[in-house]
Amino acid sequence: MSGTHEGAFEALRAQLQETAATFADGPGALEGILLGIVDDVDRAVREPLEIFPVCHHSPASAIAMARRLREKQPKVVYLELCEDMAPLLTELRNCRLPVAVQSFATEVGGFPAEWSPLSVVAPITEASAEYQAIAYALDTPGVELVLVDRSSDHVFQWDARADHPAEPGADPGAPEAPPAEEEAVLHGDAIGVEIGDLRPRFAELEEHLLRHGRVRHWSEWWHQYVELPLGDSDHDTYRQVMLLIGSLFRRLAPGDADRVRVDEDRERFMWTRMREHLAATGTDPADCLYVCGAFHAASRVAEFGIDGTDTFEISPRSATKWLHGLIPSSHAAIEAQFGFAAGSVSIAATVWAKNVKRTRVQPYRLTGQAGAPSKAKKIAAGAPVPAVPASDKLTGFLRQPPVLDRLDEAELLGWSVEIVRAARRNGYLASTADAIAVFETSILLAGMRDRARPTPYDFQDAAVTCIEKDSVPGRRDVRRLVEIMMGGDRVGQVGYDALPPLARDVHDRLAPLNLKLQQRGVQRALLDITSQPALEQCSDVLWMLRYLMPHGAARPIMGERKLGERPIQESWDVALGTHQRALIELGYEGVSIEQVLEQRLRRTAYSPQATAATVLEAVEDATLYLRSRRIADELGTRALEVLSAERSVDGAPEVLRRVRRLLAYYRTSEPVLPPWIESFVKTGYAHYCTLLPTAFTDDDATVRQVAAMLGFLFSMESLALSLGCDRTQLELAVAQSHPQDPSRTALLWAAQVQLGHLSRTELRARCDELLSNPMVVPAYPRYLSGFVHALEPVPGLTDFVVEAVSNAFGRLPDPVLLPWLPTLITTLRSGGAELAPLLIREAGRIFPGRLAALDAWVPPWRAPQGTEAVRVARRTDADHGCTLLAAHPATCDAMASLLGCEEPWQTTVPQPRGAALAALHPATAAALEAVLSGPGHL
């Protein structure tokens, strides 16, 4: 036990009292603070359960921790980390650090729905005290690791946003300018929790410390004034100094009530949990070690200590369903999340590696830890060193002069040469002379800032001064190059065994591709499914991943997935390693990607905003990706419900497109149509019939939407009628429609033509009338746009539309025609992308193909007799089929009697065939042949 003698700090107390009296005008606030700090240290040191104060990403803390664990060999380690994260820690051995332990919840109960999904991450790096504690506890038999901090659920329960809903985000350490690099956003928008958050909460204090420390960042200050002096200090000094800093920051913090409340509640929580554990297991507090941030070690709550009061009641967790996993993290992500200086975590990692070598402390490391050096061998734990009462180490520490780290010339030379090489590789015109200049400038800068040894930050400044010129030649500037050189960003990786079942399943199923999917970066997969049918399974997985994961995780380069088509060859860019977090978070939603996809499709279909079109899309996706009739049917039924409830026709074009596609698919691939689609057509027919008259007059409905409704009605008509719909309903609906708008009127005319209520001659006459009436001519283009849209429901009118457009060009006056042309083009491009080819094909058929023929060409509609002749000829030609009927009248008679038709047989006089005419006048044919094959033929 490392308690202190009674009154160990008396000398220090007296001294500080004197100081306060000298510098302040009298005993008051200053004295209170100074003596309070000593009280805090004294109290924490005297606590029978040993408190080990740490600071996050501090190599000094990590070294001290490793040393202390080897000395003390505690049987129970209490750690300040969310208690619900405990089961995952053993999985750390399967990962390459840094990784983050994540708690994740989408099913939110008891919190505002807009907070969903809830996510808490606790990043763990190798150069941290908490990793030492975890590795020791998990790998030493008989040692128990107990996480005592509030659960992820309490993180949100105590979130100040609940009281002040207007406040955005809950990331207290958000940096001013977070780097937007890919590695920096590895944590997504999770809330970060960290062991040992130790930073002045009083902006002026931090500013003051930075200014007088002649440093730029808090990380640099810490490195310079805490890390270095504490580097080789003994356990008691380390502990007392850390407690002192924790207490100082605590006492100088402004009263941010919410933050103080959360901090104190956490301390109450932790001590309550520890006392519960001690009581339950009967462990001797002397065999335990409590690892917490120095800030919490200097706590003044009543519950503090094993003899503290038991007045804190831990609130029950909410109904939220929490899931846990490990996600990859990176130094840059940690820096961005907690507002450290860029590169500081990397520098901490480098310092840790150096300290381990220098101090010869054997750090703990989880067996099987990925990325561990192979030589790491377990050394036998020696016998615990008996504790001796600690004496006052603070006085000596506070009195000692600033630690002047000696200049490590070899190291600085190495850095200087290295940065010049890196700069050259990145396009800078750097030379050996620059290396010399950087070396010299670093020493000079460090001298100006009162230190003998340049810190990495001094070196960075020197490198920027000497190498950076007026522009950056490559992608990275010198500042970034130094950061990379000092350790660079390290991105962690969650090992296969630590992945959730879904992610493991994905990896297993993609194994036939023979790709290293764990690696970061894009990899190309080639799937020749015809020669290797087994790869079709991989293709299925990749398509689902494309649907579920963020853009770039799986991207098809060649190949597409359409209803009713089988894949032949596909090529993919896969980047699962880069998007590991997304894959792991997918794992929280289900055990297989099919399950997740199914859930997502269901969620889309059953969301309150769902429209018939979106539900049909979900049906299509279910068929495409899941190939599941069951889900497709279920969602189809849902589409039916949504359609019947819809009162607008906004989604009509999309509904028409999707239903047509699904119908075509089911007709070709299934023996019978699924019942839902039959009902859908039936309901749709009735639904759109009902809505048609309103849509024709409704200003909110566009022509395209009305055209799509008509399209649905006409193209599904045969199916609908076969299912028992009544055509009268449609006829009535059309008869009730009285549009005012010219384009809708044109649409109505087209519908009437389709229904046989209006002949083409009448339609033509109406158009002519419009053109000849100078009062309505300006509206003619709008009629035309209606006709163009009418091609969707009535494709048979194509030739008429060509005629109408031609007439417009021929007869419309320029002041009407020219302003309308851009509208026509934009209408065709935006609204009628699929209709334009139809029009063009028909126009190509009607108009002469050669320039020479244009002079003699007469439009078919200008030669009514000719057209009639052609029609008659066609009709008579068609009549020839009737000869068969006339030869065998019995069938016809039977049918006629069945239908109750009493009319007698009519016979037609056979007329000469067209070929006979050619045979009579062969000269024409010969001349035509000469024209077509002659040399002058253009």
Add this chain to the structure above:
Amino acid sequence: MSDLLRAPAEIKYAEELDWLESIDDNPKPFSWRLSPKMVRLFILGSERSDGLDREISQKWFGDRSFVERSIVTLASDRGLLLIGDPGTGKSWLAELLSTAICRNSTLVVQGTAGTTEDHIKYSWNVSMVIAKGQSRQSMIPSPIMTAMETGAIGRFEELTRSTSDVQDALISILSEKYISVPELDSDNIVFAKPGFSIIATANSRDRGVNDLSSALKRRFNFVRIPVMTNRKSEAEIVRFRTEELLHRHQLELDVPPTLLDVLLQSFADLRAAAAAAGSDDEKLESALSTAEQIGVLEDAILHSNFFGERALTARTLASSLVGSLARREPEDLAILNKYLHGVVEPRSKEEGGSWPEFLEGGRDAIATLS
């Protein structure tokens, strides 16, 4: 001192420099008059924790590391090139550095399109050459050569305004540290004494006019001075420069802090508008730098002192602002008019204070100009 319109820093702060020199016991590089730490203290001002008997005022406002990097560069083998937008205080920093290091900030070559190599090296007193022939006596050394001979800091303002061949004359000066005078038969090399270095300034908006050669770039360390965006620091600069100005003109005029706020706020608004503008026609021609703010204030102070009621008013400030910033007609006037109506008018209704008077003054000035 009172007979100088603008005393150079070494005269203005002579007493402070003497005092600093007397207490400076840190090691000094070469022939520097102050140690690097004292140079920093002189430029950035002292604090209580420095434990000095008297207070040293802050003379240059900006990131401390820029000053440290500049000092260290001058203590090394290389020249210092301060680069930044107009009005960021490059020349002022250069002047302070040379003052603190060698007590002479006047060895200045001004780079222009007409600068020749003679301005950098030496030229000849023609009548003396005719009378006595070419000798060291008939030679006219350039400020840079003088700096070399005395081991002082030579300054080269607007380096990138002079042509590339002239710039390249600096290459040998910076690497060999001597200038040879081939016209002389003996004593024909001028060697630089320890302590010699060059501080050059370059305007980053002039990039591409006369780009520095790679050889010259190598011999300079670049320190980029960014535009001041921190409102607190900017207010300090404006206040500091205004005091200096009042002192120079021997004026007894009070600048109310509220008016300083109005000025800073209006510049901040106009900068935001310029940043959001789509084309050059939609933004003022002025760069809206801190130096221009000081210009506006100076104009207003002088105007109120000589033509007004010897007190600075918001009305005068507004008319100076319009007068200084409206350079193009009608574009700039339209922008200022829009600013007055769209931003100042609602603000004067909401906040009151000096804003209504400022609005009125601005309107009058625009009416007069258009």
